[in-house]
Amino acid sequence: MEHKSYTLRELMAVNAARQLEDGKSVAVGTGLPLIAAMLAQQTHAPNLVIFFEAGGIAPQLPILPISVGDSRTIHRALCTTTLIDIMDNMRRGFIDYAFLGGAQIDKFGNLNSTMIGNDYERPKVRFPGSGGANDFGSLAWETLIIMDRHSPRRFVEKVDFVTTPGYLYGPGAREEEGLSENTGPSKVITDLSLLDFEPKSKRMRLIATHPGISVDDVIKATGFELIIADEVGTTTPPTAEEIQILHEVIDPQGFVFKK
């Protein structure tokens, strides 16, 4: 049953969760990606294995962690280890999905979380940098990207800094640069739409819009030329059960879903 009212963040979380298959593994940070992974575990993917960069493997998360490494990320875990061990597991091929975000994204799914401006020495805004994002985007089989504000300032022709590799400059570019084969971003989930990458050109493609959003709205909010799928679908809104899990089980303190 569809829930009668929901916020955009809830809609994004639910749509991100639905991308995760049961029995696979995912590396996450905090915020929406983690919420998506937790929601997937509580609904269709009980056997989803969660990895945290700081060294937590397969925890039973009691509540949303505030930090990628905090106690909640190792609560009743099966293994606590090191950051390099998580990265090694990923390069060995054990990790199916990684969730990423950023301040800017381009048509090939390259992400910027390092800086705004064109002078590296004197950036207009300095962001945290890669953290584990570049590692995740380089090493996981499939990268899922969450962008919480779909706007021309964030969806840009050229990102100010390629922190994390998408398809770099086009088909074959990842392999050409030495990155692992058969990897790269698969989906982009935004507050307006769901996108993927057209297989031949590796360019971002609109495949679905959220309820009430038109294809034109998405085109206007994108600073580069989008490929539009032959049939653009509509995403399915959250169910009452999903909303209840989000608020009562995952984020009762309202860190992400402000009360």
Next chain:
Amino acid sequence: MEMKILKEGTGEIFCKNTPSEVRNWTRESKPRALKDKRMRIKDAVKKYISDGDYLAIGGFGHIRIPMAIIYEIVRQRIKNLSVAGHTAVQDIDVLMAGGCVSAVDIAYVVGFELRGLSGVQRRLFESGQVKKTDYTNGAMSYRLRAGAQGIPFIPVKVMLGTDTMMHSPGKVVKCPFTGEKVLLLPSLNPDVCILHAHRADMYGNVQIDGHIVKDDLQARASKRVIVTCEELVSTDKIRAEPGRTVIPFFMVDAVIEQPWGSHPGNMPYKYYFDHEFTENYLSVGREENPKAMEAWLDDWVYNLEDYDDYLTKLGAKRLYNLRDLEFLRPPVR
């Protein structure tokens, strides 16, 4: 046959130690015998940390961070440190607010994760006052692994094709065995590693509960290691479960028993974040007027004799509430 460099970054290498030099230095400078290494934090910082050193910090940003040592470094006004920003949050922020830092290897800094960006770090990085080289968390750990192993560089499969690589000192080459492209990164042997653990004995046998993050590698790669611990235990306790010793005694130079030593950070299985304290600190750092942060540092660092005074200022009630939070119990005090 010389290896052909296919592409290379422009990032500066801030830590100048090479594994061979560090190996030779170790022969003369690190005692192997069991030796009582207990001392005061004040004395350990004075003895082992100098202006211009390259510092590696244990834990993960605000998890299991050695805050008692961090505050002491600020109190002693140590200058021109280069720091491994291998996810550094509140730890590096306090050091930068205190004017101790001149260069940072950045994997993750500036951000306080869900809590937003740091005003202190934004000002110092955006104005160019603090120098930086970009890496990734994986890259920094790989560099430490090479440092621990005693090899001068390490081939990795991250950063390739990105601006992160172009602003690092990395060099792309073809593997001489398989022909595939790899990125070479310089190893990292910090001058000093500081960390906070759950327990240690007087000789410096260190045990950590839960995730180790990168503390094992940092201790192995660094010349000097200063350890604070929640609890100083007998060596018999260490000998009963030697498989739990993450860092053995001969790597360690100083041991200090310092309960609550990670405040306002989260010490897994001991106490949770002091969220309010961190939020307040962040808001002070975001004020335009630098006097606000100076006043904060006066209150919480300079005008206090040591970390014991800091804990007294916080008060027992506040600390015990953090213990309740850690165990998901409603605070009762």
